[in-house]
Amino acid sequence: MAEGPRQSPRPWKVLDSRYSFIDPWIRLRGDTLLLPNGQVQARCHIFEYPDWADVIALTVDLNIVLVDQYRHSVGQTRTEFPAGVVDDGEEPLAAIKRELLEETGYASANWHLIGTAPVNPARQTNRIHSFLALDARKVAEQNLDEGEIIRAYELPWSEFVAQVETGGIELPALQLAGLYLLQTYARRSADPRLAVLRF
Amino acid sequence: MAEGPRQSPRPWKVLDSRYSFIDPWIRLRGDTLLLPNGQVQARCHIFEYPDWADVIALTVDLNIVLVDQYRHSVGQTRTEFPAGVVDDGEEPLAAIKRELLEETGYASANWHLIGTAPVNPARQTNRIHSFLALDARKVAEQNLDEGEIIRAYELPWSEFVAQVETGGIELPALQLAGLYLLQTYARRSADPRLAVLRF
Numbered sequence: 001m002a003e004g005p006r007q008s009p010r011p012w013k014v015l016d017s018r019y020s021f022i023d024p025w026i027r028l029r030g031d032t033l034l035l036p037n038g039q040v041q042a043r044c045h046i047f048e049y050p051d052w053a054d055v056i057a058l059t060v061d062l063n064i065v066l067v068d069q070y071r072h073s074v075g076q077t078r079t080e081f082p083a084g085v086v087d088d089g090e091e092p093l094a095a096i097k098r099e100l101l102e103e104t105g106y107a108s109a110n111w112h113l114i115g116t117a118p119v120n121p122a123r124q125t126n127r128i129h130s131f132l133a134l135d136a137r138k139v140a141e142q143n144l145d146e147g148e149i150i151r152a153y154e155l156p157w158s159e160f161v162a163q164v165e166t167g168g169i170e171l172p173a174l175q176l177a178g179l180y181l182l183q184t185y186a187r188r189s190a191d192p193r194l195a196v197l198r199f
Numbered sequence: 200m201a202e203g204p205r206q207s208p209r210p211w212k213v214l215d216s217r218y219s220f221i222d223p224w225i226r227l228r229g230d231t232l233l234l235p236n237g238q239v240q241a242r243c244h245i246f247e248y249p250d251w252a253d254v255i256a257l258t259v260d261l262n263i264v265l266v267d268q269y270r271h272s273v274g275q276t277r278t279e280f281p282a283g284v285v286d287d288g289e290e291p292l293a294a295i296k297r298e299l300l301e302e303t304g305y306a307s308a309n310w311h312l313i314g315t316a317p318v319n320p321a322r323q324t325n326r327i328h329s330f331l332a333l334d335a336r337k338v339a340e341q342n343l344d345e346g347e348i349i350r351a352y353e354l355p356w357s358e359f360v361a362q363v364e365t366g367g368i369e370l371p372a373l374q375l376a377g378l379y380l381l382q383t384y385a386r387r388s389a390d391p392r393l394a395v396l397r398f
Binding site for chain 2: 011012020021023025026028031033035036037039041043044045046047070071072073074076078080083115117118119120121122123124125127128146147149164165170171172173174176177179180181183184187188199
């Protein structure tokens, strides 16, 4: 991104800050705030997440690499792009290369950062980093965490796009953002291989 | 959406379920699970959120209605579409009409549901509902919650798109999803006014 968002003086003063809940994937922080109008707001809750990353991984034949997995939060098997958490001190690119390899066994030597954005600044602290990987190919078996059941498979790009548009595949909203970023990236790129990715 | 995601038999059995944290905007639930491999996973955390809604609101002159507000989570003033929480028992359309009016004073009689998607099924239970409102116009003053400071303003659609693409405006990832849904909706619509919204 060429410029960041507009900075502003912080209009809310933090009077007190404490954690209600901590695990490796989130810290839930309650701040007591002095608002600009002089009022005190108790326990404004902030979700401190690590950054996230996801990837639109395409083979040389323009198949997209997808993962189906059971998501306990919604009680369904969902289709998603490979994605994961950026570990502390890790670069987003390193994180998504690791996640792609673990979840699918695929690797690529041709990576593009297509965009990065705050996930949901209304309550969350973190950003998502979206990548495109070209020439992805299977180089290993999956290496899943205990309890993970992930089906990784390829689908022709055109069929994938048609299924997303007709509802046969319903991506998470966060990953629809990746499709928008890909469109913008492909339109601005001189690489002829990216032209075919435009809708 | 024409079809839902694939349903599957629930492969994880819930042995115990309890709440770690509850407020009006989230309930943090810890489930102890029996995994298909026979292992027990303690305290898998699920974020029970109400659904969310947002709107790409355009005036008859094709200006988009945006809001700038300070977001304590990231310590910055951010530019966003009007958005909010769907209250218990409320329809998403009613919720976003209410939020648009409260945050900006604008209303519309020409609403389109452009898409709905689970926000982040990896951990969250909720969906986001994205709307397009045409012929939006200012009918009232803002009606903000205590402590809210929101600057509502119009920007020509073409300038908005250019700023998003060059980084002058950095939307939340969740709202980039709305731009993707708008593209798909506009391409499939016969309404000539939507044709100009295609990038």
